[in-house]
Amino acid sequence: MKFTFLRSLALLGITGLSAISCQDDDNKNPSNEVNSSIDFTSHSKVPAFVFPMTGFENLQISTLISSADVLPDSPKFVYGAQPDGAGFMKNPNGEGYILITNHEILQSVSRVYLDKTFKPVKGDYLVDGVGGLTRLCSATLATPEIHGFGPIFLTAGESGQESMVHGINPLGLSSDKSKTDRVLPALGKASMENAVPLPKEAYPGKTIILIGEDQSYSTSHASAGQLIMYMSTTGDLSNGKLYALKRNDGNQVETAMTLNNSYPVSFVEIPNAKNLTGAVINTTVNALGAIRFSRVEDVDYRKGSASNNREVYFTATGQATSNAPVEGYTMWGRVYKLKMDAADPLKGTLELAVEGDSTPGTGIINPDNLCVTENYVYIQEDGDSYYADAKHDSYIWQYNIASKANKPWLNMNHKRTDTAWNALYNQAGETRFGSWEFGAMQDISDLIGVPNTFTVNIHSHTWQLDAFKNADGSGTSTNKEGGQTVIIRNVQR
Numbered sequence: 001m002k003f004t005f006l007r008s009l010a011l012l013g014i015t016g017l018s019a020i021s022c023q024d025d026d027n028k029n030p031s032n033e034v035n036s037s038i039d040f041t042s043h044s045k046v047p048a049f050v051f052p053m054t055g056f057e058n059l060q061i062s063t064l065i066s067s068a069d070v071l072p073d074s075p076k077f078v079y080g081a082q083p084d085g086a087g088f089m090k091n092p093n094g095e096g097y098i099l100i101t102n103h104e105i106l107q108s109v110s111r112v113y114l115d116k117t118f119k120p121v122k123g124d125y126l127v128d129g130v131g132g133l134t135r136l137c138s139a140t141l142a143t144p145e146i147h148g149f150g151p152i153f154l155t156a157g158e159s160g161q162e163s164m165v166h167g168i169n170p171l172g173l174s175s176d177k178s179k180t181d182r183v184l185p186a187l188g189k190a191s192m193e194n195a196v197p198l199p200k201e202a203y204p205g206k207t208i209i210l211i212g213e214d215q216s217y218s219t220s221h222a223s224a225g226q227l228i229m230y231m232s233t234t235g236d237l238s239n240g241k242l243y244a245l246k247r248n249d250g251n252q253v254e255t256a257m258t259l260n261n262s263y264p265v266s267f268v269e270i271p272n273a274k275n276l277t278g279a280v281i282n283t284t285v286n287a288l289g290a291i292r293f294s295r296v297e298d299v300d301y302r303k304g305s306a307s308n309n310r311e312v313y314f315t316a317t318g319q320a321t322s323n324a325p326v327e328g329y330t331m332w333g334r335v336y337k338l339k340m341d342a343a344d345p346l347k348g349t350l351e352l353a354v355e356g357d358s359t360p361g362t363g364i365i366n367p368d369n370l371c372v373t374e375n376y377v378y379i380q381e382d383g384d385s386y387y388a389d390a391k392h393d394s395y396i397w398q399y400n401i402a403s404k405a406n407k408p409w410l411n412m413n414h415k416r417t418d419t420a421w422n423a424l425y426n427q428a429g430e431t432r433f434g435s436w437e438f439g440a441m442q443d444i445s446d447l448i449g450v451p452n453t454f455t456v457n458i459h460s461h462t463w464q465l466d467a468f469k470n471a472d473g474s475g476t477s478t479n480k481e482g483g484q485t486v487i488i489r490n491v492q493r
Helices: 003-013 277-288 419-425
Strands: 050-052 062-068 083-090 097-103 108-114 118-128 136-142 153-159 166-167 192-197 205-213 227-233 240-248 262-269 298-299 311-316 334-340 347-355 367-372 377-380 395-400 407-411 435-442 453-462 481-489
Touching: 003 367, 062 298, 083 153, 083 453, 083 481, 097 118, 097 136, 097 481, 118 166, 136 435, 192 298, 240 298, 262 298, 277 377, 311 377, 334 367, 347 377, 347 395, 367 435, 377 435
Parallel strands: 083 136, 083 435, 136 192, 298 367
Antiparallel strands: 050 407, 062 481, 083 097, 097 108, 108 118, 136 153, 153 166, 153 192, 192 205, 205 227, 205 298, 227 240, 240 262, 262 347, 298 311, 311 334, 334 347, 367 377, 377 395, 395 407, 435 453, 453 481
């Protein structure tokens, strides 16, 4: 899981940019021509840390970038630990592309320039550990073409209930990386995972941003995790209102919702949220009767028509105490579907799409990030809660929206019995299931002009080298993990 808005209008008033992430709609390629300039040869010296599951052997996987790679135009740049949220855009000042990534544990945001063949050639940091203020989790790149405002990289802070969303200029100066005035107070304060604006066609004239609060229940945080909505006129990130999701019947218990049922819900306003502390917001939403989810991490909307865009999916990652469930909360995790009313974004229905509590350790384990296409939901796990009954490493699951079938799609390539592999990529010596996790999964197909092409970020926590320390140059972290981003082709959309 900075800008005042008036300044952002001046700094971000750039049009004609193309951007794509799994939170963004496709940039259409009406001629259906395949871009012959793109070269999917792995330019990295590190092999891909993932492999396809049974039934998906046609996936083609290559490494885009890893922490060990040296970029020719910036040899001192290090692609930092825990690449989580990300966004892609065409380079308005050249013929290549730009990858923007937040590195969670480093509280940083990197920027990597790729040439027209999609080879990484240069990198720097837009935000460092000073400017990041808190851990930065998932993120969304908002653009005028898709969302009606921007370009602005919305990256969410997740270090406790006073954290905020940052609004970062993707074309800003690296020399500004330590600036701390780029947060957006109107989007609230909470331990947030992602801030996802809906496309401008979903509700014309409005900016609607859905935010997941990655918070578990505790006696000091009784409201647990929330699905939060910010709503304003188009592009206004300073003067809108903040809301939290509640059931119309007032039932706040997460596990009271079950499969094959639909629950009327609405968003209830958090008055004066911009000027409240996170602690006050926490108690306020609980008093308002908001649903108490166990750790709302990622949020994404269905691609395609405006009607599809009003279909929103979000995760509840789950929690446990001593490997036992906490009453009223999912332990193994859930994915919810919110169908927002076409006429009123404050109304809708909520359904449980996928849950892991009925299949402990063999089904989904702690779903974290999401990537929703027109026909599928790709559910990315973060299994490093290390539940004793876990029977597999972190997967990406493919959930078929029409049939509701949920299949394991991608797995982590740990190679625990390979001594040479472990010497290279498991210096921590960890052998438990789920020691690595997934970050953002993005659809870059129409951006680069190659159908069914995605990227996936990987937190390879046990890959640890001194060479990876202080990647952003801030001196604020001693973390020495490596990270990786891979390209996956032949992905069903």
